[in-house]
Amino acid sequence: MRVGILGYGNLGKGVEKAIAANDDQELVAVFTRRDPSTVKIATPGAKVFAEEELSHMQEEIDVLILCGGSATDLPVMTPKYASLFNVVDSFDTHANIPTHFAAVDEAAKKAGKVGVISCGWDPGMFSLSRLYAHSILPGGKDYTFWGRGVSQGHSDAIRRIEGVLDARQYTVPVPEALDRVRRGENPTLSTREKHTRECFVVAKEGADLSRIEKEIKEMPNYFADYDTTVTFISQEELNEKHSGLPHGGSVIYTGSTGENKHTIEYRLELDSNPEFTGSILAAVARAAHRMNREGAKGAKTMFDIAPAYLSPLSGEEIRAHLL
């Protein structure tokens, strides 16, 4: 199957790597809003085109993977391109999912295409974990812990503070909270009790460090509700020790059948968040292509995808080797 990538940041690069690892997929081209001549990609033979070229490449691409941001890119991009291609995105602004789903659904249905939204690990694999668990054991409770891992949104928020040159923020689950949930205690946990936030900050020379620390710790939504630590380090140390984008976490579900308790945990430990997310998008692209060929159209999420569609193997093979 022939795949296109729109957007070549960390996620786009992760998708490219995933396509290279999938024998049944071929990267046709990366599409970019930058000057294509400035963008160098890793795949021999694949092209780099300006985004505008997409409008006449319907015959050459089976699925287009959209690697833009959820804030402003995807709300426009996904419906737009769902009217031309099967598309897959990683839209993760939770409150706006119904609106986004509806917009993609309308465009994709009109075009006879499939548009799979909100793919990745959360939303995505973690959502599947929650859905399976709730469906099997109704009335239980799900807990999601993120980290230890780098939050790019929180790192960006710190970088916008006056006097900050660079920053890396780690989201860290509180070990005691994790233990209590794993033990099946069903605790009620506040935001502060579930996660702490560790910030590594490079400040401009002469900047007021205590003002920066205060601004971070008091930032509403991002940090005010958490126990936050701020450590000032040099750019060299940041580059050396904090250049990766690891992430992960756990969905833990505790439920019961009468007096008998059951715990279900799905846990991820990822060296690279964008590469793992990109790998999921590539597998979902396979499913979107297949489902569309079988007549499916409209907006979908990973909830709507029978797992077999994600695999390059046949039904016989997965039953023989994985069941």
Next chain:
Amino acid sequence: MRVGILGYGNLGKGVEKAIAANDDQELVAVFTRRDPSTVKIATPGAKVFAEEELSHMQEEIDVLILCGGSATDLPVMTPKYASLFNVVDSFDTHANIPTHFAAVDEAAKKAGKVGVISCGWDPGMFSLSRLYAHSILPGGKDYTFWGRGVSQGHSDAIRRIEGVLDARQYTVPVPEALDRVRRGENPTLSTREKHTRECFVVAKEGADLSRIEKEIKEMPNYFADYDTTVTFISQEELNEKHSGLPHGGSVIYTGSTGENKHTIEYRLELDSNPEFTGSILAAVARAAHRMNREGAKGAKTMFDIAPAYLSPLSGEEIRAHLL
């Protein structure tokens, strides 16, 4: 939806409990090969019938859940009843899945019904974990550990030894092996290195204990390839400390994207194996009913079920609350 249960052992009772916990499901009747007057069930209003009554109850039952054994019951039962009802089973004799699938597929297609085979946690949820992981990160390695939990098959095997009155066998993962896999070492592990087997045995008065212990430890397939411990205890102690049927385990998948490593773990800790398995069968029955109403027919496994079909909630609800 109206559900029937065929077979009222531990699993049938687990399914009954699950149906009672599902607001959208109603148990019509339990069907049994025993004298129905000797079978007391827990659901007020539900009937107990002889198995033969099934042949004229097509109009009253939407899905029939088959709670027989994989050795001799299900190979006959599932194809037979797939020609009359949507059916769900927990067939787990791995080597015979292709044959079983083909037989159920033929019967179900002819009848326009759906027959979902091999549902539970392994095969079942563990299989899904393996499939999702392999599809996302091709070329990685999956490890399945079972336990700590009671293996009913191994307990039965001990009970068949001359001089044994009762027995309980626990399958226990080797902690070092689990740790090595979780650390991403990708070890090659022999059967003996992955699990140990703990046996609690009640012997007849005057029985030759060392002969019993030797027979257990040398039993081919069941124990010979494992480090096995045998502890003789009284029937009272067995009843008091070992009457439950806990189980669980982990599927751990280690894969990579280039130099970056990723670990995916799906872990279950179950107070009651048959009640958790029964809960899965009830959720799958919901999916079978829905898929059949939408025109699906033939044999399926959990690989073929879009997760949304397992939930009693609408697409809007699961997107709003679980995505």
